[in-house]
Amino acid sequence: MGAVFRPYSPSDSLQSDRTSGDRQRHKEKLREVLKGNIADVISEQSIIGRDSDQIIKVPIKGIKEYRFIYGQNQPRVAQGNGGTEEGQVVGKAGQEQGDGGDGKAGNSPGEDYYETDVTLEELIDLMFEDLELPDLESKPLRAIEAEYTHKRSGTKRVGIRAHLDKKRTAKSRLRRKFVQEKIDNARQPLEEIKETGEEENRFPFNQRDFRYHRHKPDIRYESNAVVVCIMDTSGSMNVMKKYLARSFFFLLYQFVRLKYQQTELVFIAHDTIAREVNEDDFFHRGESGGTMISSGYQKALEVINDRYDPTLWNVYAFHCSDGDNFQEDIPRTMEFAKKLSEVCNLFGYGEIKPEGTVAWGTPMLEKFDDFEAENFTTVCITGKADIWPKFKAFLQKERERSTTIHADPESWG
Amino acid sequence: MVRNYNLQDLEKWEERIFEKVQEFGLDCYPQEFEICDHIQMLGMMTYHGMPSHYPHWSFGKSFERTKTLYDYGVQGIPYEMVINSNPCIAGLMRDNSLCLQILTMAHVYGHNDFFKNNFTFSHTRADRTIARFKAHADRIRSYIEDPSIGLKAVERILDAAHSLSFQCRRNQAVKARSGEQQLSRALKAAEESGNSEQEIEKISHKFPLEPEENILLFIRDHNARLTEWEKDLLTIVHEEALYFQPQMETKIINEGWACYWHREIMNSLELPTDIHMEFLVRHNQVVRPIPGDINPYNIGLALWDRIEEKELGKARDHAHDRQPANIRELMFEIREVDRDTSFIRRFMDRETMEKLDLFQAEVQQNDWIVSKTANEESWQDVKNLLINSIGLGAIPRISIVDGDCDGARTLKLVHEFDGRELEASYAEKTLEHLYTLWGRKVLLETRMKNSVARYSFDDTGLTMTAEMNEDPARAYFSHW
Numbered sequence: 001m002g003a004v005f006r007p008y009s010p011s012d013s014l015q016s017d018r019t020s021g022d023r024q025r026h027k028e029k030l031r032e033v034l035k036g037n038i039a040d041v042i043s044e045q046s047i048i049g050r051d052s053d054q055i056i057k058v059p060i061k062g063i064k065e066y067r068f069i070y071g072q073n074q075p076r077v078a079q080g081n082g083g084t085e086e087g088q089v090v091g092k093a094g095q096e097q098g099d100g101g102d103g104k105a106g107n108s109p110g111e112d113y114y115e116t117d118v119t120l121e122e123l124i125d126l127m128f129e130d131l132e133l134p135d136l137e138s139k140p141l142r143a144i145e146a147e148y149t150h151k152r153s154g155t156k157r158v159g160i161r162a163h164l165d166k167k168r169t170a171k172s173r174l175r176r177k178f179v180q181e182k183i184d185n186a187r188q189p190l191e192e193i194k195e196t197g198e199e200e201n202r203f204p205f206n207q208r209d210f211r212y213h214r215h216k217p218d219i220r221y222e223s224n225a226v227v228v229c230i231m232d233t234s235g236s237m238n239v240m241k242k243y244l245a246r247s248f249f250f251l252l253y254q255f256v257r258l259k260y261q262q263t264e265l266v267f268i269a270h271d272t273i274a275r276e277v278n279e280d281d282f283f284h285r286g287e288s289g290g291t292m293i294s295s296g297y298q299k300a301l302e303v304i305n306d307r308y309d310p311t312l313w314n315v316y317a318f319h320c321s322d323g324d325n326f327q328e329d330i331p332r333t334m335e336f337a338k339k340l341s342e343v344c345n346l347f348g349y350g351e352i353k354p355e356g357t358v359a360w361g362t363p364m365l366e367k368f369d370d371f372e373a374e375n376f377t378t379v380c381i382t383g384k385a386d387i388w389p390k391f392k393a394f395l396q397k398e399r400e401r402s403t404t405i406h407a408d409p410e411s412w413g
Numbered sequence: 414m415v416r417n418y419n420l421q422d423l424e425k426w427e428e429r430i431f432e433k434v435q436e437f438g439l440d441c442y443p444q445e446f447e448i449c450d451h452i453q454m455l456g457m458m459t460y461h462g463m464p465s466h467y468p469h470w471s472f473g474k475s476f477e478r479t480k481t482l483y484d485y486g487v488q489g490i491p492y493e494m495v496i497n498s499n500p501c502i503a504g505l506m507r508d509n510s511l512c513l514q515i516l517t518m519a520h521v522y523g524h525n526d527f528f529k530n531n532f533t534f535s536h537t538r539a540d541r542t543i544a545r546f547k548a549h550a551d552r553i554r555s556y557i558e559d560p561s562i563g564l565k566a567v568e569r570i571l572d573a574a575h576s577l578s579f580q581c582r583r584n585q586a587v588k589a590r591s592g593e594q595q596l597s598r599a600l601k602a603a604e605e606s607g608n609s610e611q612e613i614e615k616i617s618h619k620f621p622l623e624p625e626e627n628i629l630l631f632i633r634d635h636n637a638r639l640t641e642w643e644k645d646l647l648t649i650v651h652e653e654a655l656y657f658q659p660q661m662e663t664k665i666i667n668e669g670w671a672c673y674w675h676r677e678i679m680n681s682l683e684l685p686t687d688i689h690m691e692f693l694v695r696h697n698q699v700v701r702p703i704p705g706d707i708n709p710y711n712i713g714l715a716l717w718d719r720i721e722e723k724e725l726g727k728a729r730d731h732a733h734d735r736q737p738a739n740i741r742e743l744m745f746e747i748r749e750v751d752r753d754t755s756f757i758r759r760f761m762d763r764e765t766m767e768k769l770d771l772f773q774a775e776v777q778q779n780d781w782i783v784s785k786t787a788n789e790e791s792w793q794d795v796k797n798l799l800i801n802s803i804g805l806g807a808i809p810r811i812s813i814v815d816g817d818c819d820g821a822r823t824l825k826l827v828h829e830f831d832g833r834e835l836e837a838s839y840a841e842k843t844l845e846h847l848y849t850l851w852g853r854k855v856l857l858e859t860r861m862k863n864s865v866a867r868y869s870f871d872d873t874g875l876t877m878t879a880e881m882n883e884d885p886a887r888a889y890f891s892h893w
Contacts (some may be wrong), residue, residue, distance in 0.1 A: 002431030002441075003518075004500070006510050007420050008507050019476040023562075062478075064841035065471055068809045070833045073776040075784065077799040079702040079711070081769040084783055090774050091781040093707055114477065226561050241763035408592030 020062060030060050030114055035126050055249065060114050067276065099135030124254050127388075151218035159212025166212035177203045225260035225314040225345075227253050230296045232321035234271040235288040241352045244381050245320035246283050248350055251391045256316050266303055292329045293321060297336035301343070310343040318342045323351045323364045330367060341373035348394055349378045418511040420448070426515050433678045438741060439526040442539065445499040446518065448507050455480055455506050456489050459855050461545045461657065462496035467553035467649070469571050492517045492699075495563065497528040497660070498542035512684075512691040520680040523671030530749050531667070533659035536585045542656070551647045556642050570646045573846035578654035579808050580628040585655065595622040624812035624827070627651070631813050632850045634823075639850075647850070659752075662804045666756040669713020672700055676714075680732050702769065705781075707803070712769055716756060719765045720744065727881055754800050761799075763792045774796055801831065809835055811857070824851045829857035841877075844870045 073093060081094070155165050180203070227251045231242070256265040267282035268274055271289040274296045296319065304315055319342055325333065342346045351365045368378045379390040427446070434441060444481065450458065458474040460466035468889045485489055492513055495503040499834045503521040505514055515876070528534050538545070553571075556763045582589060595748045599622050603613050614624070625631045633639065633647040660667070679692050733844065751759065766787035773785040773795045785791035800806065800880045815825040828835060847870070854871035865880040 003427050003433065003444035003446055003454050004423060005427070006445065006447040019459050019473060022459075022468050022470055022473030023476055025468075025470040025474065026477065029470055063470075064472065064842070065474075065572075066839050066846065068577075068580065068811055068828075068843050069836050070807070070809060071836045071840050074802075074833045075773055075798060076802060077771055077773055077795055078705050079707055080772055080783075081704050082770045083703070084770050084772045084786055086786055088783040089780045090772075090783055093779045093781055094775040114474075250666065253659045331700075361598060391837065 002178040009327060016403060026063075029063055033060050033063060055252065062114055073345050120205070124258070127251075127254075149218045150215040152213045153216040154214045155211040156214045157208075157210065157212070159210075159214075163213040163215070165211045165213050169205070169209050172211060173203070173205055173209040176206065176209060223260040223314065224262045224264070224312065225256050225316060226264045226266055226304075226308045227256050228266045228268065228317040228344075229253075229282065229313060230268045230270065230300055230302050230317065230319040231275075231282065232291055232293065232319075233269040233282075234324075235326055236322050237292070237352075240354050241320075241322055242283060244352050244354070244384070244387065245288060245350065246378075247384075247387045248320060248381065248391060249318065251387070252316060252318055252394075255395065255396070256314075257319070260314060264306075264308075266300075268296055268303065270298050270299065274299035291325050293319070293325045294329050294336050295331035297333065297340055301336060301339055304343055315344040318348045318350065320350045320352055321364065322353060325364055329366075333364075334367065337368070337376070341376045347373070347376050349376070350390075350394075351378065351380045353380060353382055422511065423448075423505070423514055429517055429682055430515065430519050430678055433519075433681055434522045437674070437676065437677065437736070438841070439522060439528055441496075441501065441522055441525040442506070442529050444522065444525055445500050445502045446521075447502065447504050449504050450507055451483070451490055454494060454504055454506050457494050457800075458490075462494050462502065464502070464543060465547040465550050467546075467550040467574070470568070471575065491595055492695075493520055495521045495524045496542070497534055497537055497656075499529075499539040501525040501539075502543075502797065503527065510691065513695060515682070515684075516679060516695055519675035520671045522678070523674035524667060525665070526674070527670050527748055529784065530745075531659070531661050531663060531752070532586055533752050537656050538661060542585055545652070549653070553649065555638060556646070559642075562642060567646065568651075569849065570643050571650065573849040574629055574647050574650040576843045576846040577628045577850070578650045579658070579805075579814075580626065580811055581630075581654055581658070582626045583653065583810075588863075590623065592622070592821045599623075606877055620816050621813060622625045624814050626810070626812045628811070628813060628826075629654075629850075630845070631816065635803075635816055637849055638852050645703055658805070662752045662754075664804060665713040665716070666708040666711070666748070666751055667755045668709045669715070669717045671780070672696075672710050672714040673717045675827040676731055677736060681735060683889070689784075699841055712771075715765055715769055716760050717744070719762070720760055721746065727838075753804050754806070756799050763787060763789075766792050766796065771795055809833070811870075812861055818856065821854070823854040823856060825856040826858070828857065832869065834861050837861070840868060841870075841875055844868055844875065860874065 027245055080088075086092070098163070129312075155168055229252075231245050231249075233235070233242075237245075252266060253263065254305065265276050265279070267279055269277050269282055270292065272292040276299065299316055304310065305312075309317060337347070337349075349364070349368050365378055365380060366368060377394050379394050381387060423446075431444075454581075456477060458479060459472050466472070486756055490506065492509065493503060495501065501521070501524075503524075504515070504707075505517060509517070516726070528539065553567065557564050558568050590717055596617065599616050599619075600613060603616055620635075621631065629647045629651045633644045633651075639647075676696060679689075679696070684692060700708070700714050702711045718728070721736075721740055721744070724743060725737065729736075747756070769787075771787055772783045773791070774781040775784040776782075785795050787795055810827050810829040810831075812829070813824060814827050815824070818825045826847075840859070846853055854869060857868045861867050861879060867878045867880070869876050
């Protein structure tokens with residue numbers, strides 16, 4: 001016999017997981033990559049509009065190990081099934097089959113994809129990490145005096161009957177009684193233990209026994225926010241444009257949701273007239289017709305005035321359109337925009353112009369550029385890749401504002 | 414799969430295999446077999462079979478990759494995992510059938526013999542392999558745990574070193590010229606060509622005198638800013654690359670040798686019919702051609718068979734006739750002195766190429782089109798391309814020609830262009846790694862589409878310049 005056999009030991013299988021450390025580190029690195037590519041991930045359709053606890057499988061391009069290698073399309077030698085002839089097509093270029101053999105000299109630059117599981121929540125955390133927002137906790141929110149109630153806090157000796165603290169009152173009477181008995185006993189030691197009637201044993205409540213609840217005013221601040229999504233659903237808004245708009249709304253909603261305890265969404269679709277619709281209709285129902293942006297703004301103002309009093313709600317409004325509007329509508333639009341910016345924390349206009357589309361009608365972007373309101377921003381979105389950087393730019397405004405507000409606490413609203 | 418055998422069976426079979434090994438005159442290191450499950454096997458593969466290896470995230474990546482391929486059934490786990498060490502260690506997967514275990518053991522003895530006797534492995538110091546890798550691992554772990562160094566810093570150097578690890582001298586059996594030898598050679602050449610004093614004077618300042626292929630070692634020895642632990646990392650990575658280099662150089666000849674011997678051993682064992690039938694199936698799976706690719710098992714075995722056939726004057730019936738003793742010596746000599754390139758160059762003839770259906774393919778409009786087959790006119794071209802593209806031929810030859818360009822310690826590298834262009838995106842990133850290690854500007858000169866391309870990387874990032882050179886397009890532009 002020539003060889004030594006090392007029998008299988010199941011305990012080895014624990015030991016054999018010696019790759020775990022390196023796998024862990026690899027995962028960490030993939031996560032870093034994910035962070036770096038957050039813009040790509042976000043622009044993937046599948047993520048938009050999911051529940052936050054859902055797990056998303058994000059395909060991440062493998063971390064490459066670079067070496068000096070030859071380009072892919074060099075002539076090469078291969079084997080055939082027999083009888084291969086000149087001119088025969090033997091494969092498609094560009095789809096390389098993995099690394100050569102043992103992967104030691106991993107030398108074909110093919111793409112590996114690794115899937116990582118993240119929940120939407122985590123992803124959003126990563127996203128906002130990427131935003132490098134100032135510490136959200138210390139950021140002054142427009143807190144609203146949501147409730148004015150009272151909270152019990154200790155007792156006091158005077159008060160109204162309704163606030164009587166019965167338990168404490170009874171306790172203090174017992175205490176007094178106990179003390180009184182001790183004093184009495186001390187005064188008459190061993191003296192006649194008189195037969196005492198019921199009458200003499202009575203020990204009534206005294207004014208000094210009464211305890212009343214003390215109340216402190218209790219103001220609870222609540223931060224509610226509403227995101228008003230206004231979208232142009234006129235004939236010119238095609239699926240792609242709607243998708244871009246949706247991505248932007250999604251980010252805005254996620255951002256606002258992070259900052260406030262309660263966030264609501266309002267969807268306003270407009271062509272020449274505006275309607276409040278549900279989310280599904282907002283994104284999916286095809287519309288047609290011309291565009292009157294003012295109608296959307298007017299509707300938004302109505303909804304805000306009806307249901308979301310700006311003194312109680314933080315209002316974020318964003319309007320997505322491809323920028324064609326009736327000429328006659330522009331003055332009204334600007335007027336309503338002004339009003340909107342007065343009631344909103346942040347109001348934005350996003351013009352969606354996928355590359356290659358012809359802009360016609362009135363370029364609202366230019367008009368809006370002249371529009372002066374410190375909480376108003378315009379962004380121009382030309383493609384998927386634009387969404388994240390533009391969103392960042394949009395929030396820049398909010399960041400600046402919040403820092404200025406910070407300096408002036410009186411204006412917290 | 415229900416295993417209908419136990420360790421005693423394996424030992425019994427191994428005993429019989431070993432008898433044959435000795436009978437056939439194979440010269441092996443002591444052999445050890447480790448019985449493992451598939452996860453352990455994947456773990457072994459991840460670390461190239463080393464029982465202990467330094468940690469790096471790339472191994473985690475490699476493990477995930479192999480495991481995913483395995484889990485989805487895209488790729489099976491190879492039957493064998495054997496490392497070049499003394500004693501030679503191989504894994505046997507416990508879920509394999511008895512036939513596969515016997516086959517694997519026989520195959521492993523073939524590799525074992527090859528490791529011990531082939532000249533390319535002579536520098537790998539097999540006695541110390543396990544201990545050396547363990548020492549490397551211990552040292553790197555200690556750097557990672559050292560609070561003044563830490564994981565990030567170690568990774569930074571390792572990432573960069575890995576990217577350059579195979580940029581080293583090709584033939585370890587040829588002794589490198591020492592610095593003095595290089596100098597005297599250069600001086601002699603200069604005197605013979607009648608150069609002036611000044612030019613001869615210049616020679617002594619030139620460094621390196623002759624192009625240096627060991628990039629990591631050059632950096633280790635000439636970048637004074639590297640700390641001791643950084644130098645140690647470079648040494649470790651370089652040594653490991655050297656250890657694995659022969660395996661890249663001998664993939665075809667080595668696998669062919671192991672297949673040749675496992676077939677010989679299996680056929681002489683008088684296996685029970687069921688095992689023998691399974692053996693025939695498995696053997697054919699292993700040595701069949703893979704269309705569109707190159708199967709080293711297939712090509713290697715075909716070449717060994719061809720050698721035998723030529724020597725005997727006719728093909729042998731391997732199932733029944735045993736290897737005649739008179740050709741054994743010749744074959745043993747070949748397994749000692751050849752590696753893939755020389756093996757193919759010497760023994761690949763047109764008939765074998767036709768039998769293997771080897772062809773050359775080129776990309777034409779998104780398709781791989783067969784441009785040359787093993788016919789009378791072009792079989793030599795196909796053969797040459799094969800020789801040039803296997804093993805280390807897949808690694809561009811890049812050497813350091815100047816370690817002190819412009820007197821500013823700029824490192825200059827030249828790619829020895831052989832018609833194949835570098836993958837630009839990879840070259841750029843690798844250059845960045847090189848810059849990490851060198852710490853000063855680095856230059857790389859290569860060719861791209863008939864022009865000289867120069868990449869440089871310094872603290873401002875990457876720049877690239879291309880220079881039109883004897884380009885037919887030049888004439889076209891000139892009358893503008």
